[in-house]
Amino acid sequence: MKYPTTVKVRDTLYKIEYVNTSREVSTNLDSDLYCGMANHVNRTIRILINRPSNAILETLIHELLHCITERNPALLTLLGDDKEESIVSTFAIDLAMLLLDNKWVNMPKQDPTSTRRIK
Secondary structure, three states, rough: OOOOOOOOOOOEEEEEEEOOOOOHHHHOHHHHOOOOOEOOOOEEEEEEEOOOOOHHHHHHHHHHHHHHHHOOHHHHHOOOOHHHHHHHHHHHHHHHHHHHHHHOOOOOOOOOOOOOOOO
């Protein structure tokens, strides 16, 4: 499997960008904590690439789950704004493990020290 560069969530096409630094993921003051970010206005997802492939998959799933809840107001209401992040985080970890452990997906090997930018 190659890293995807676009994804359709319901009726919305998101562009996926892979970046080298947390500052490229988000310009928020606490951006050093970010490994991924979905921007629903610009329809982009940014993923920090200089990490192990299983961590990249987990972050990609995490951001896709945010996109799904954004595009499905009933689901967001059901989850509740205050619980969305913890539910998305837990589900992303478990889903990534399930996909990898059962060899349903093979992530490309990425050198964690690479400075190559994928877009």
